[in-house]
Amino acid sequence: MTLANATATTTGAKVSAARVEGLTKVYGSGETRVVALDDVSLDLYAGEFTAIMGKSGSGKSTLMHCAAGLDDATAGHVWLGDVDLTTLKEKHLTELRRDRIGFVFQAFNLVPTLTAEENIALPAAIAGRAPDQAWFDEVVDTVGLRDRLGHRPSELSGGQQQRVACARALVGRPDIVFADEPTGNLDSTSGAEVLGFLRRVVDTHGQTVVMVTHDPGAASWTDRVVFLADGHVVDELRDPTPERVLERMAALDSHVGA
Template identity: 65%
Template sequence: MTTTTTDVAARAADLWKVYGSGEAQVIALRGVSVDLERGRFTAIMGPSGSGKSTLMHCLAGLDTVTRGQVFIGETQVTGLGDAGLTRLRRDKVGFIFQQFNLLPTLTAQENILLPLSIAGRKADPDWYKTVIETVNLSDRLGHRPSQLSGGQQQRVACARALVARPEVIFADEPTGNLDSRSGAEVLAFLRNSVREHGQTIVMVTHDPNAASYADRVIFLGDGQVVDEMTEPTAEAVLDKLKGLDVGSAGA
C-alpha cells in the first residue's frame, strides 16, 4: 500500500547532514528518505554515531539540514524562517527529551500547561485528567521541579508534550531517567495515546524493551536507513542491534 501525503505525519526526503569540512568533516546523515505514518508509534534505533538523534532533530526542526527536505504533515520545515519554525514547534510538534527541560520557577502543572498557554489555548479537561492520572502526578501538581524526583520530572515532561495533542511527538530516550516500573508506565501511556487517541510518536531509544512498544522500528547505521521491523519484540530488536553493532565495529 502506497502511503499518501495525508497519511504521513513527518517525512524526510534525501536528507543529508554534514558537520565541519575537510579532514574534520563528519557526515551524520547520508541521503535518508523515510515516511513516518500518522497515528503510529515509530522507534528509531542504531549504534552510537548512527545518526538517530540527528535525524530526529532535523525532522523536528531543531537542526538545519545540509541537503534534502523535511515535512511535518504538509508543512515543509526546510526553508522556514525563525518565526515559521517557532510556530511549527508551538502548534504542531511536541518534545520529550532525556533532559527534562522544565522551568524551575513553575509548578508541575504550570510546566505541563506552558505550551498551551504560549499558544493561547486551554487544555481539554478530560484529556488533561487522563494524562495526569496515567503518569501518576495528581499529588505533585503544585510542586516545583526541585521538589520532584528525576522520574517525576520526566513524567511532567511527558505530560507537557502530550497534553496539547500535537501532530507529532518526538521523544529522545523518554524513559532514560526513569526506573523500570515508571518507564513501563510512561511507555504504556505513549502506546495507548497512539492506539486510543491517534497520537503520532517518533522515539529515539537504545532500549530494545522500549522499542517493543512501537509499531515500527527503523534502524540506522552510518547515517543511513539499513533496516526496519514491524510488530517488534525486545528479543528481535536486540538481535538486530547486535548485528548492526558488529557491522559498525570501529566506526
C-alpha cells in the first residue's frame, strides 16, 4: 500500500509531492520589513523523508508554513501535486489542508478530554466521515499504541502523545505530512520513537514527510537535508549522518560569517 498521490508531478527521475517556485515571503513594511524567504524554489519529493534546517531566522518554519498552505506567499507559487495553492480561495484551501495534508507540531496539540483513539480519529470526525477501519488499524499498529488507545493524553508519555499526533496526521492518507520540530519537547529516547515511526511510514507506506528541525541527530533519520540561510536555500545533503550534518552546518556558518 502506498500513500504517494497520483497527481504528484515528475521532476527528472523523481516525483514531486509538493514544490515551491520563486517563493517570497515578506512580513511588515518600511523599517519593520523583513524578507523571510527570498525567491526560493524547491521540490519536496514523494516517498521521501526530508529535513529542513537552518539557524533561527533562516526561514525554515516560514517555508514549511507556506508549503503547507498555512501562510500566504507574498510572491511565487506553491504546488501540491498539480494544484497551485496560491490560486485557491480560502474555502478550497481549507478543504485541501484537511483532506491532503497532515500536520505534526512540537506541542502535540491533542484534545485532553479525548482518548488516544478519539484523537487519532478526530480529523475524520470533523470532516463528517468515518475513518477507513483497515487503514486506521494499520496506522495504530505501525505507531505501536494498540494497548493505549483508551488512554487520555495525560495518561501517556510525551513520546506516546507525539506518536498519537503522528497517527492522527496519517489516518486521512495525506499526500504529505509536515512536521514542525516534532521531537523538540521530547527526551532522546522518546524522540527516537517518533523519528523511527516517521521513518517506517516512509519506508513501508511510501509516505512523504517534511520535517523542520534544528537537531543533527533528528536530521540523520531522513533521506535528504535542505539547508536555509537568510531566506535562501543554500545547500542540501543526501543520506545524512549526524557528523555530516554538523560538518555541513559548520561550513555554512563559516561561509555566511565570512
